[in-house]
Amino acid sequence: MKLTELDHLPDGLLELPATELHNVLGGPTLIHLQGQNPQPLFVTVIQHGNETTGWDAVRRLLKSHYEFDQLPRSLSILIGNTEAAKHRLRRLDDQLDYNRCWPGGNFEDSDIGKMFQQVTDRVRSLSPIAALDFHNNTGLNPHYAAINRIRPEFLRLASRFSSKVVYFTMPVGTQSLSLSKLCPSSTLECGQAGEIHGTDHSMGFLETCLHLDNIPTTPMGAEDVHLFHMVATVRVNKDALFGFGHVPADIAFRENLDVLNFQELPDGISLGDINGGPAQPLVATDINGVDVTGKYFRFDRGQIETVREIMPSMLTPDRRVIQQDCLCYLMDRVHFEDHIEVTDHDPLPESIRRTDRPGEPSL
Ligand SMILES: [Zn+2]
Numbered sequence: 001m002k003l004t005e006l007d008h009l010p011d012g013l014l015e016l017p018a019t020e021l022h023n024v025l026g027g028p029t030l031i032h033l034q035g036q037n038p039q040p041l042f043v044t045v046i047q048h049g050n051e052t053t054g055w056d057a058v059r060r061l062l063k064s065h066y067e068f069d070q071l072p073r074s075l076s077i078l079i080g081n082t083e084a085a086k087h088r089l090r091r092l093d094d095q096l097d098y099n100r101c102w103p104g105g106n107f108e109d110s111d112i113g114k115m116f117q118q119v120t121d122r123v124r125s126l127s128p129i130a131a132l133d134f135h136n137n138t139g140l141n142p143h144y145a146a147i148n149r150i151r152p153e154f155l156r157l158a159s160r161f162s163s164k165v166v167y168f169t170m171p172v173g174t175q176s177l178s179l180s181k182l183c184p185s186s187t188l189e190c191g192q193a194g195e196i197h198g199t200d201h202s203m204g205f206l207e208t209c210l211h212l213d214n215i216p217t218t219p220m221g222a223e224d225v226h227l228f229h230m231v232a233t234v235r236v237n238k239d240a241l242f243g244f245g246h247v248p249a250d251i252a253f254r255e256n257l258d259v260l261n262f263q264e265l266p267d268g269i270s271l272g273d274i275n276g277g278p279a280q281p282l283v284a285t286d287i288n289g290v291d292v293t294g295k296y297f298r299f300d301r302g303q304i305e306t307v308r309e310i311m312p313s314m315l316t317p318d319r320r321v322i323q324q325d326c327l328c329y330l331m332d333r334v335h336f337e338d339h340i341e342v343t344d345h346d347p348l349p350e351s352i353r354r355t356d357r358p359g360e361p362s363l
Contacts, residue, residue, distance in 0.1 A: 051135050061207060133185070
């Protein structure tokens with residue numbers, strides 16, 4: 001697989017929705033646009049073909065603001081899985097997940113892994129101010145940023161997008177994790193694809209980043225950003241029948257379960273009724289696959305109840321996603337201190353190190 005690199009936008013490209021990019025580009029394409037400040041902002045869109053908000057934000061920004069005016073800062077855009085985008089899919093069946101193939105992941109020897117090594121080398125040579133990677137998700141989730149290093153400049157970059165920031169170190173091979181070794185980087189989760197306010201928000205964020213002179217490395221106060229850490233993945237016991245609302249299934253989840261996403265829930269909150277089925281209707285595992293269900297839930301009172309303060313994300317009413325992937329992820333608030341300082345070794349506070357076994361967000 002060959003990477004196409006361009007120093008201009010092909011005619012008419014900004015008019016095209018994600019589904020039509022493949023006809024013109026034929027595959028992953030890295031486009032460099034010159035701005036007043038030569039140090040570029042590096043932006044990746046459509047690593048997952050059906051997550052189109054990033055591309056829509058880029059093309060709207062360039063069309064509306066910079067068709068005739070020069071960019072305040074150079075912009076390098078990687079347009080990722082155009083082939084999957086053509087089919088409105090995250091990836092094709094015979095493709096690897098692009099956002100697992102960056103250097104440091106498990107697919108460095110694959111075609112796409114080699115290409116992303118090439119992209120990474122190019123990005124390193126450009127010394128970008130920051131690297132951004134735009135994604136969408138399912139269910140009702142607020143927009144949030146994810147980072148892979150807890151350093152002031154990463155927190156400052158991410159918190160320009162959202163006050164809610166998620167820290168993760170797994171899965172490996174994601175762009176933001178890989179490029180976090182080169183520059184401040186972040187994965188931007190922009191809600192569900194096609195939502196206009198996701199595009200508005202992403203476009204505004206891009207515009208902000210293009211106008212930044214630098215990203216300060218001065219520490220942030222704990223009040224300025226809410227940082228959360230993925231600690232567990234929750235699945236429905238495969239022997240349990242489940243539904244939503246008043247249903248006679250083993251588990252009757254409360255309706256609108258996904259309104260709980262990114263809400264800090266106290267203990268004693270019910271996620272639904274238990275009418276029968278297996279004794280342990282939900283299974284929560286940490287990243288090692290260790291069953292940690294009892295740490296978060298109790299089931300002995302006819303309800304699925306939380307037993308400690310916890311924040312879920314990616315709760316979805318989509319039965320297929322629940323069956324194929326998971327019910328949700330659980331996150332802990334990270335109480336970081338102002339004195340977390342910049343070193344090459346990323347010393348993490350003890351509170352994080354203890355739980356440094358996050359679940360796998362589907363970034
Ligand atoms: Zn994605």
